[in-house]
Amino acid sequence: MLKLITQNLLTVVVIGLLLFVPAGTLVWPQAWTFLALFFFCGHAIGYWLLKTNPGFLAERLKSPLRGNHTPRDQMVTALLYLALCVWVVCMALDARRFAWSSVPSWAEAIGGVLIVGTFYVWSRILRENSFAVTSVRLQPERGQAVITTGPYAIVRHPMYAAAAGCFIGMPLLLGSLWGLLGIVAFMPLLALRALSEEAIMMDGLDGYREYAATVRFRLMPGLW
DSSP: OHHHHHHHHHHHHHHHHHHHHHHTOSOOHHHHHHHHHHHHHHHHHHHHHHHHOHHHHHHHTSOTTOSOOOHHHHHHHHHHHHHHHHHHHHHHIIIIISOOOOOOHHHHHHHHHHHHHHHHHHHHHHHHOTTOOSSOOOOGGGTOOOOOSGGGGTOSOHHHHHTHHHHHHHHHHHTOSGGGGHHHHHHHHHHHHHHHHHHHHHHHSTTHHHHHHHSOOSSSTTTO
């Protein structure tokens, strides 16, 4: 519990600094709303895992940079973190400091709903797949098996697909139309990470090749 709270708070503090320092003000209700939603939704999922599957929670609290990673996965993970930081700073500059764009109140509300909805979808995915850890690796010590039910019957990487909700909801809630361009950068990076995962699972996880042959699409049904 202590590690869960500490990690959630640290994440919120880092995001808060990336938002408020470039914005040049603390008077930004939309940013405070986002941080509150992010903390409470993330903590709710963490608390649920603590009560239902503490071993899985312990795995998810580990750093995604831990363990043996391929150079490709290390590069993609580093690019994702860098892109996230740049994206948050740019939204702060757009929405608050320079007001390059504006978002109506009704669209901000939709953004908040999308963020909450994304966390809900993630919770459903985690309920379906207790091997969805933050690092790209096989987990024979936990008896890892191929998950083919729920959202995994639609796309192979529903966690990444659902992230689109945050990439749209966060800019809307914060009031940055330019921030919507972030999805153009993030989805290709998530696609690269999905390919890295599959390269490992194809050869190391029994049944994954058969699963991939059955579920053809990785992120977007009918497209890819």
